[in-house]
Amino acid sequence: MDWGNIIKKMESIVKTGNILSGFKINSDNKTQEINFHVHVLENGKVSEAELANISQQLRPQFKQVSQFLFETPKAQANITRIKEYSIDNDIDQYSKNFVRENIPERDKATWFTSLILRDAFRKGKMDEVQRIKDQVRDTQGERGNNITNLCSANYLETLIIPLYKLLVEDRGDKSKFLEIYETIVVDFPFAVFVASNTTLEEVKAEIIEKIHTVRMYGWYRVSVHGIGSENVKRIQKLALEIQNENDDVAGVDINSHQSSGTIVTVTLTVGAKE
Amino acid sequence: MFNITFENNSRTKKFILGLFGKETDENGYIIESMTKKRILGADGQEITLSDFGVLKNGSEIYAKDDIVSMVSFYEKFLAKN
Numbered sequence: 248m249d250w251g252n253i254i255k256k257m258e259s260i261v262k263t264g265n266i267l268s269g270f271k272i273n274s275d276n277k278t279q280e281i282n283f284h285v286h287v288l289e290n291g292k293v294s295e296a297e298l299a300n301i302s303q304q305l306r307p308q309f310k311q312v313s314q315f316l317f318e319t320p321k322a323q324a325n326i327t328r329i330k331e332y333s334i335d336n337d338i339d340q341y342s343k344n345f346v347r348e349n350i351p352e353r354d355k356a357t358w359f360t361s362l363i364l365r366d367a368f369r370k371g372k373m374d375e376v377q378r379i380k381d382q383v384r385d386t387q388g389e390r391g392n393n394i395t396n397l398c399s400a401n402y403l404e405t406l407i408i409p410l411y412k413l414l415v416e417d418r419g420d421k422s423k424f425l426e427i428y429e430t431i432v433v434d435f436p437f438a439v440f441v442a443s444n445t446t447l448e449e450v451k452a453e454i455i456e457k458i459h460t461v462r463m464y465g466w467y468r469v470s471v472h473g474i475g476s477e478n479v480k481r482i483q484k485l486a487l488e489i490q491n492e493n494d495d496v497a498g499v500d501i502n503s504h505q506s507s508g509t510i511v512t513v514t515l516t517v518g519a520k521e
Numbered sequence: 522m523f524n525i526t527f528e529n530n531s532r533t534k535k536f537i538l539g540l541f542g543k544e545t546d547e548n549g550y551i552i553e554s555m556t557k558k559r560i561l562g563a564d565g566q567e568i569t570l571s572d573f574g575v576l577k578n579g580s581e582i583y584a585k586d587d588i589v590s591m592v593s594f595y596e597k598f599l600a601k602n
Contacts, residue, residue, distance in 0.1 A: 317577075357589055
């Protein structure tokens, strides 16, 4: 491919039309990479007809190019960051592979983005953190927001991956895993995640607070998640206690996601008791 | 490889689309100039001029430029390069 001639032809067409500013070409003979920037001025004097004419003249030149990538500066910045994170085998390699292979298709890209956000946070790059959070919220809504929060709190590694290992790898029950996974993602703002080092009183207080939050926002359930046989017992006991003491709790579903007594998800349905 | 960055304004985007025989309909969606049919982006959805941020060769792949779309795009089309 004769890069030189293609570029010369393009330059002559463009200069004739005088439409492009910031038209810089950097060429790298070793990798045969040509980089240039296109900017058609919004308030430029060139008419639409002239633009169409120039476009038509340039088209055959692009047909000769077998590999091209057009991107906005935002796309370029995003791809650069994604590539940098993806190829660094020292960072989150197990988590990256888990997301690629086992997270539901609709959420893979959001989880991967959330890993990049978490990496930026750990490195103190707060501008990047905000930029990524804004893009996720704008394009993926509440579900995307929940996933970034779950990831930042390390629930991919501490809850979702162990859940997958237990339900899918050990028990072959992928549909159960997907069911619980969905609850985790959708219910995140109204969920309690129980760690081994929290006291019964702390867990109970958090559940009751979430019940009030659910009532305020018009949601209908609080999900309580825990791993480990001790947590399973604590959560079961607390759930029944809270149901007895609290008129806001219409029902408690304890056993639907229990597996071998080591993982539990308890759902408290919030609504007036009949 | 031709790496071309372009300004994120309507006129520049329309110019880029024109190079590949595309334009926009009255609702701002990208269409084939010949057939007036809306094209599908890399995520399988119709794509508007304002969302359009990336075009790659290989049957002309159009994509949005937000980071989540770019993760999918990178994994699918660039990671193996």
